Amino acid sequence: QSSPDKHMGFRLMRYAIAAMQQHLDAGNEKLPLVVPLLFYHGKTSPYPYSTNWLDEFEKPEIAQLLYGQSFPLVDVTVIPDDDIIRHKRVALLELVQKHVRQRDLLDFTDTLVTLLLERLITSKQLDSLVEYLLRVGETSNLEDLMRTLAKQVPEHEERF
Structure with a gap:
């Protein structure tokens, strides 16, 4: 990546999820571990934005609570x-x-x-x-x- 992107964390998460979906579409039963990695070589140094997609929420601590555990279930x-x-x-x-x-x-x-x-x-x-x-x-x-x-x-x- 040659330029900073304030939504890079979310973008990396989307790429990781897309890779996981391809893995399932290929007939696999379990999700693979996909390591989102940003290789940055831009002019601005150091890279100015968080790569944690949860930091992009207005309230990251609430996003962590929601997305960091099992989702609510109404059975x-x-x-x-x-x-x-x-x-x-x-x-x-x-x-x-x-x-x-x-x-x-x-x-x-x-x-x-x-x-x-x-x-x-x-x-x-x-x-x-x-x-x-x-x-x-x-x-x-x-x-x-x-x-x-x-x-x-x-x-x-x-x-x-």
Whole structure:
């Protein structure tokens, strides 16, 4: 590198991740250790910027906490439905994603209706939810499911 780049740390990290991705794309199961190395020969001496990509964040200490450990995980498969229902605005999304492939959605109608009647989601979110149910959901009779939801949640009837 013949000129300083204040985003070099991030650039090096992108190159390292790209190399790791190529390794996985080649059929390997484990990530390789890739050593990001900057060979600098510019006029400005010494090299004026950090090569630690985390230093590019406004709050590097928070970036270190976020990117230096396992990422947060919300595993709805182990959260009881009664707990999920208390999650208010995200409850419907979480429950649908938890159960969309696990059982016939007709058996899940009462819970869906209860949450829909709480009016915690927007019309756009409901449209996305219905599209997701139609595309991914498992049910013995999709028309019955949509008809039941339309009947029991009349304010959104046209969306079903």
